[in-house]
Amino acid sequence: MKRIGLIAGSGRFPILFAEEAKRSGADVVALGIRGVTDPALDRIVSRIAYFKLGQIEKPLRFLKEFGITQAVMAGKVAHASLFGGVLPDLRAVKLLARLKDKRTDTILQAVAQEFAKEGIELLPSSTYLSHCLARSGVLTTRAPSPAESADIALGWKAAKALAGLDIGQSVVIQGGAIIAVEAMEGTDSAIARAAELARLHGREPALTVVKVAKPRQDVRFDLPVVGLETLKTLERCGVSALALEAGKTLIFDMEDFLRGAQKLKVAVTGIEDSAS
Numbered sequence: 001m002k003r004i005g006l007i008a009g010s011g012r013f014p015i016l017f018a019e020e021a022k023r024s025g026a027d028v029v030a031l032g033i034r035g036v037t038d039p040a041l042d043r044i045v046s047r048i049a050y051f052k053l054g055q056i057e058k059p060l061r062f063l064k065e066f067g068i069t070q071a072v073m074a075g076k077v078a079h080a081s082l083f084g085g086v087l088p089d090l091r092a093v094k095l096l097a098r099l100k101d102k103r104t105d106t107i108l109q110a111v112a113q114e115f116a117k118e119g120i121e122l123l124p125s126s127t128y129l130s131h132c133l134a135r136s137g138v139l140t141t142r143a144p145s146p147a148e149s150a151d152i153a154l155g156w157k158a159a160k161a162l163a164g165l166d167i168g169q170s171v172v173i174q175g176g177a178i179i180a181v182e183a184m185e186g187t188d189s190a191i192a193r194a195a196e197l198a199r200l201h202g203r204e205p206a207l208t209v210v211k212v213a214k215p216r217q218d219v220r221f222d223l224p225v226v227g228l229e230t231l232k233t234l235e236r237c238g239v240s241a242l243a244l245e246a247g248k249t250l251i252f253d254m255e256d257f258l259r260g261a262q263k264l265k266v267a268v269t270g271i272e273d274s275a276s
Helices: 013-023 039-043 057-065 079-083 090-098 104-117 146-164 187-200 228-236 254-263
Strands: 003-008 027-033 047-051 070-074 170-174 177-181 207-211 239-245 267-271
Touching: 003 013, 013 027, 013 039, 013 070, 027 057, 047 057, 090 104, 146 170, 146 177, 146 207, 146 239, 146 267, 170 187, 177 187, 187 207, 187 228, 228 239, 228 254, 254 267
Parallel strands: 003 027, 003 070, 027 047, 207 239, 239 267
Antiparallel strands: 170 177, 170 207
16 A cells, blocks of 8 residues: 655645545555644544644654655645744754745745655645646636736736745735735735725725736645635625636635635636746
């Protein structure tokens, strides 16, 4: 039986990965983060150990103990947590001292190199989940209106520029104006902020959200993700259109997600990156 490692952050991503890996006949050995990883993962994987943010040595030893040579990173760790509550071990201290900056990509790529030194290859985070990748074209019954399409075009350019700087991957637009851009707070919070700003200016939100991958996206981590929790934000914040980068955005529970979007009359579309 194939054995694969899982480095699990928050949300449904690690759960879905573990379920699909098991369905494909793989034995999953997981690393969790206390207070971050969903405890439900314990019942799906064959073995799990919990560690603190900033630890590298102990997690590596645990995976090597079970003969893991390939692993996947799945789930979010809040970017803001890099600025507090992290007690790095000696190996992490040395790693951080070598970095040219503290951007998320820089840190994750350095961590991947540490895993590679120990003979553990990090696989694309879409492993076992390729069926969840957004398709190109209109994904709901309703297509974006001409006004929404114009907002999507504007938002795409802005989102790609921001993603290229590793700032965020989502932009919120209404009526030809960019209302909010995602930073460390995450997509849901950026959408909520946009809705609040629209209401403060006496406008009922009719927001368009564009979510993209980074121009040189490392597919091993930080792929853009939407799911059923996202739907709640779209409804609460008055989102009328959602554009996702096709082939690089994961839609969890895709059938239920698109069915829910249609009930909310949210136009969902997948866009190919012409530069890729």
